[in-house]
Every structure is written in C-alpha cells, then in structure tokens.
Amino acid sequence: MDSKPDPNPAPKPDSKPDPNSGPTPDPDAGLAHWKADPGWLNTASHGLPPDASWAAIARAQESWRLGRTDMEEFHAAGERARATFGRLVHAPTETIMAGQTTSGLLAPFAAGLPEGGRLVVPEVEFTSNLFPWLVQRARGVEVVTVPAAKLVDTIDERTTAVAYSLVQSADGSIAADAELVAAARAYGADVYVDGTQACGWLPVDVTRYDLFVVSAYKWLMTPRGAAYGYVAPELAARTLPHAANWYAGAPDVDPYYGPPLRLTDAARRFDTSPAWFCQVGAAPSLELVERIGVERIRTHDVGLANRFLRGLGLPEGDSAIVAVDQPDAEARLAAADIRVSARAGRTRLAFHIHNTEAEVDAAVAALTS
Numbered sequence: 001m002d003s004k005p006d007p008n009p010a011p012k013p014d015s016k017p018d019p020n021s022g023p024t025p026d027p028d029a030g031l032a033h034w035k036a037d038p039g040w041l042n043t044a045s046h047g048l049p050p051d052a053s054w055a056a057i058a059r060a061q062e063s064w065r066l067g068r069t070d071m072e073e074f075h076a077a078g079e080r081a082r083a084t085f086g087r088l089v090h091a092p093t094e095t096i097m098a099g100q101t102t103s104g105l106l107a108p109f110a111a112g113l114p115e116g117g118r119l120v121v122p123e124v125e126f127t128s129n130l131f132p133w134l135v136q137r138a139r140g141v142e143v144v145t146v147p148a149a150k151l152v153d154t155i156d157e158r159t160t161a162v163a164y165s166l167v168q169s170a171d172g173s174i175a176a177d178a179e180l181v182a183a184a185r186a187y188g189a190d191v192y193v194d195g196t197q198a199c200g201w202l203p204v205d206v207t208r209y210d211l212f213v214v215s216a217y218k219w220l221m222t223p224r225g226a227a228y229g230y231v232a233p234e235l236a237a238r239t240l241p242h243a244a245n246w247y248a249g250a251p252d253v254d255p256y257y258g259p260p261l262r263l264t265d266a267a268r269r270f271d272t273s274p275a276w277f278c279q280v281g282a283a284p285s286l287e288l289v290e291r292i293g294v295e296r297i298r299t300h301d302v303g304l305a306n307r308f309l310r311g312l313g314l315p316e317g318d319s320a321i322v323a324v325d326q327p328d329a330e331a332r333l334a335a336a337d338i339r340v341s342a343r344a345g346r347t348r349l350a351f352h353i354h355n356t357e358a359e360v361d362a363a364v365a366a367l368t369s
Contacts, residue, residue, distance in 0.1 A: 033050040033051050033052065033288060033354070034048055034049075034050055034051065034354040035051065036048045036354060038337075038356075038358070038359055038362070039336070039337045039338040039339055039359060039362070040339050040354075040355075041333075041338055041339065041340050041349045041350060041351060041355065041359060041363060042339050042340050042341050042348075042349075042350055043218060043219060043221075043320075043350040043351075043352040044169065044172070044197060044218060044321050044341065044348055044350035045218070045341045045350075046217050046218060046224065047200075047217060047218050047219060047220065047221030047222070047285075047352065048221060048352075048354060049221060049222075049223070049281060049285065050221060050284065050285055050288050052284035052285075052287075052288060053221070053222070053223070053281040053282070053284045053285040053288075054281070056077075056280050056281055056283070056284050057223065057277050057280055057281040060073070060074070060276070060277055060280045061277065071276075073280075074274070074276040074279060074280060077279045077280045077282070077283045078098065078274045078279035078282075078283075080283040080286075080287070081098070081222075081226065081228070081279055081282040081283040081286050082096050082098055082228065082268075083096075084283065084286040084287050084290055085214075085216070085220075085228040085286055086230075087290060088199070088200075088220075088286065088289065088290055088294065089195075089199065089204055089205070089206040089212065089230060090204075090205040090206065090207060091206050091207055091230045094266040094267060094268075095230055095231055095232070095233065095236075095266075095267045096228060096229070096230060096231075096267055096268075097228070097229045097230075097231055097267040097268055097269075097270040097271055098226075098227070098228050098229075098268065098271050098272075098274060098279075099227045099228075099229070099270070099271060099272045100225050100226070100227055100272060100275055100278070101128065101215060101227050102128040102129060102194055102196055102213050102214070102215045102227055103128040103129075103131065103132050104227065104243070104272065105213040105227055105228075105229045105270070106128075106129065106132040106133075106192070106194075106211075106213055107132055107242065107243070108239055108240060108241055108242045108243065108270060109192065109211055109231075109235070109239055110132040110133055110135070110136050111136070111240070111242055112238070112239040112240060113133075113136055113141045113160060113161065114141075114160065115139055115140040115141065116140055116141070116142075117141050117142065117160035117161070118141075118142040118143075118144065118158045118159050118160050119133050119136075119141065119142070119143050119144070119159070119160055119161045119162070119163060120143075120144045120145075120146065120151060120154045120155060120159055120161075120162050120163075121133055121143065121144070121145055121151075121162070121163045121164060122145065122146065122147065122148040122151055122164055122165075122168075123145035123146055123147060123148075124147070124148065124168070124170060124344070125145075125163075125164065125165060125168075126165060126168075126169040126170075126194070126196075128194070128196075128215070129163060129164075129165055129194040130145075133163060148164070148168070148173070148175070151164060151176075151180060152176060152179045152180055152183045155180070155183040155184055155186075155187060155189060156187060157187050159184070159187055159189040160189060160190065161184075161189050161190035161191070161192055161210075162180060162183075162184050162189055162190070162191055162192070163192040163193070163194070164180065164192075164193060164194070165193070165194040165195075165196070165197060165198075166193050166194065166195045166197070166198040166199075166202065166204065167195075167197040167198040167202060167319060167321065168197065169196070169197050169343065170323065170343045170344040170346075170348070171321065171323035171343070171344065171346065171348070172197070172305075172317070172319035172320065172321025172322060172323060172348070172350075173319065174198075174202070174318060174319055181208055181209070190210040190211070190235065191208075191209045191210050191211070192209070192210060192211040192212075192213075193206075193209050193211065193212045193213075194213055194214075195212050195213065195214045196213075196214050196215045196218055196219075197218065197219070197321065198219070199214045199216075199219060199220060200216075200218070200219025200220040200221070200289055200294070200297065200352075201219050201294065201297050201298050201301045201302075201320045201352065201353075202294070202298060202320075203294045203295055203298065206230040207230070207232070209230065209232070210231075210232045210234075210235045211229065211230070211231055211232070211235060212229060212230040213227065213228070213229035213230075214227060214228050214229065215227045216228055216282060216285075216286070219320075219352065220282075220285060220286055220289055221285045221288075221289070221352075222278065222281055222282035222285045222286065223275075223277065223278040223281040223282065224278070225275040225277075225278035226275070226278040226279060226281075226282040229267075229270075230267075231267040231270065236267055236269070236270070239270075241263065241269045241270050243270070243272055244261070244263060244269070245271075245272060245273055246273065247268075247271050247272065247273040247274065248263050248264060248268055248269045248270070248271050249262055249263060249264065250262040250263060250264045250265075251264060292353060297352075297353050298320070300353055301320035301351050301352055301353065301355075302317075302318060302319065302320055302351075304320075304351035304355055304356075304357065304359075304360050305317065305319060305320050305321070305322050305349075305351045307357060307360045307361075308322060308349065308351070308360045308363060308364060309322060311360070311361070311363075311364030311368070312324070312364060312367060312368065320350060320351050320352065321348060321349070321350045321351075322348070322349045322350075322351075323343070323344070323346040323347065323348050323349075324346055324347045324348075324349065324367070325345075325346050326347065326367060329346075329347035329367055330342050330347045332366045332367055333347065333349075333363060333366050333367070335366070336362060336363070336365070336366035338359070338362060338363050338366060349363065
C-alpha cells in the first residue's frame with residue numbers, strides 16, 4: 001500500500017491544466033491512425049482504438065507482466081484524460097468526474113433526487129440512462145416516461161429534472177436540446193444528459209447542463225471501462241457521493257486508512273478508483289480527437305452518413321448514425337463483411353473519422369445490388 005500514489009497530489013502553480021487551452025486542431029491528423037480492416041461501420045456499439053492508444057496499453061501491460069508497474073504513470077494518464085475531456089466539452093477540469101460506466105456516474109445523482117420529486121425521460125431511451133432513474137420509484141420518486149417528441153411539453157412546474165440522450169442510440173436522432181433546456185430552466189428543473197452517442201463527433205458545451213455523462217468507448221474510442229462526466233458546481237454541492245472511496249480523497253491528506261471523511265471539493269469526489277489500463281488507453285484517444293478537432297470529425301462523419309443515405313435514395317440527415325428499415329439489411333451487409341448492429345427492429349450503421357467513402361459505397365452496393 002505504501003507505494004500507491006496520492007490520487008490528489010498538490011498541483012504545482014504552473015502544472016494545472018487550463019480547461020480552455022489545448023493543441024490547435026491539426027487538419028492532417030487522423031485517418032492514418034487506425035489499422036482496422038475495412039467494413040467496421042459500428043462505432044455506435046464500440047469505437048476502434050487509434051494506434052497510439054493500442055501502443056500505450058501494450059506498453060503498460062508489458063510493465064505489469066514484468067513487475068515494473070509505475071502507478072504514477074497510471075495516475076498521470078487518468079489526469080491527462082480528465083483534462084482533455086474537459087477541454088473537449090468546454091468545461092473546467094475541476095468539474096469533471098471519471099468512472100467506468102454511464103449508469104455508475106448517474107447513480108449518486110439519481111439517489112439524490114428528492115423523495116416525491118418528478119423526473120421525465122424519453123420512453124425509448126437506452127437503459128443506462130433509464131434504469132438508474134426507474135429504480136428510484138421504490139423510494140417515492142415519480143419517473144415519467146413519454147415519447148421523445150412529447151418530452152418538452154411534459155416538463156412543468158412539478159418537474160424536478162429532465163433526463164435524455166443528446167443523440168439517441170437506437171436511430172441517431174438528435175434531441176431538441178435547446179427547447180428541452182429552455183423548458184427545464186423555465187420551471188427550475190435540472191437537466192441531465194447522456195452524451196455517449198454524441199461526444200466525439202458532435203460539438204457540445206456541457207456547461208449548459210447540470211449533469212453530462214459519457215461512456216467514452218464509443219465515439220471517443222477509449223477502451224471500455226472509461227467514462228467521464230461534467231457536474232455543475234451547484235449540483236455537486238448538494239449531492240452525496242455514495243461511492244466515496246480512497247481515490248476521491250482530499251489533496252495532501254493520506255487517503256489510505258481511517259477517519260475522518262476527507263473528500264476533495266472537486267467533481268472527482270464522485271470518481272471511482274480508475275481501471276488503470278483503460279485510462280492509459282483513454283488519454284491518447286482523447287488527445288487524438290482533440291488534435292483532429294470535433295468540428296472536422298462531424299463534417300467527415302455526417303458527410304459519410306449522407307453519402308450512404310443518398311446512395312439508398314433517402315433524405316439526408318444531420319447525424320453520424322443511420323438506421324435502415326430494410327428487413328434483410330443486416331444479413332446483406334454481413335455477407336459483404338460489413339459489421340453493423342441491429343437496434344429497435346432496424347439495422348444501425350455508424351460512420352466515424354477512420355471510415356472512408358469506399359466503405360460507404362460498399363455498404364450501399366450490398367443493400368442495392
């Protein structure tokens with residue numbers, strides 16, 4: 001135990017990451033940073049690691065195998081990832097929490113809903129952003145599920161909070177975000193957003209919300225087991241960190257043994273102890289997304305999605321995720337070695353920065369030949 005690093009070392013005056021600074025987007029970065037076989041159009045299920053992420057994990061695992069693990073390096077990688085995520089979503093580093101899953105990050109805030117409170121959420125919502133709320137019914141929280149199109153109109157003076165995905169997992173539809181935030185603010189309700197299917201291709205400023213969580217293994221292309229979230233300071237101040245642990249300890253205090261409770265004031269009080277290799281792989285993935293630039297990624301991804309839609313004679317859209325209502329679509333694509341997924345009775349394709357026009361055209365050919 002004595003060899004563990006302090007999870008909250010005192011920052012040096014010139015070492016604290018500036019959440020508003022970072023590398024200038026590099027228009028030549030990306031595209032050549034992946035070694036995937038052609039045909040992976042399934043980032044909405046999980047992303048593919050860039051070379052730098054793969055290499056970083058391999059180095060760390062070799063050190064582990066040889067008994068030469070440096071836990072300071074694991075900690076530093078996690079803090080690099082936290083700071084980079086903050087810059088990607090335009091939030092100060094001290095407002096960023098880190099964990100392993102979307103539902104795990106949401107749990108303390110779901111438990112913090114007041115008894116008798118009212119939360120509204122779309123009825124067709126990925127369950128990681130649904131079950132954490134529904135289980136609160138057992139203690140008297142009213143959870144109202146409605147069609148996404150009726151979500152704005154369901155927010156009223158009784159509403160404590162509204163929860164929704166910025167981009168829906170099932171079909172890639174983008175939420176009526178501005179209207180939802182405005183309606184919630186008009187009634188003093190909190191806004192809790194799952195950005196898992198958005199963050200990495202859709203630019204977002206999360207400071208407009210009270211809570212924003214992301215499983216980073218999809219569009220941010222980290223290993224599965226890395227998740228991040230923004231917590232508005234006011235919400236953080238009134239929420240009990242139910243999973244409090246040694247890693248959420250206050251700076252400059254021994255985090256290992258005995259009382260009293262001594263948690264940091266930053267959002268990392270909601271952290272869980274990090275999965276080391278996930279954080280080692282997460283840092284270079286996030287940094288590559290930052291170097292490429294999310295705006296450039298959106299242009300590329302949506303452009304490919306619209307090329308696919310045009311090829312099928314369908315109207316263009318504004319999302320990197322496309323759902324096809326063709327009964328044999330998944331089988332046709334699989335026969336052409338194009339890997340996609342089935343969701344909500346349709347075939348879902350997802351186009352990301354490493355995909356090419358040739359892959360899109362192959363998918364169109366498979367569905368129209």
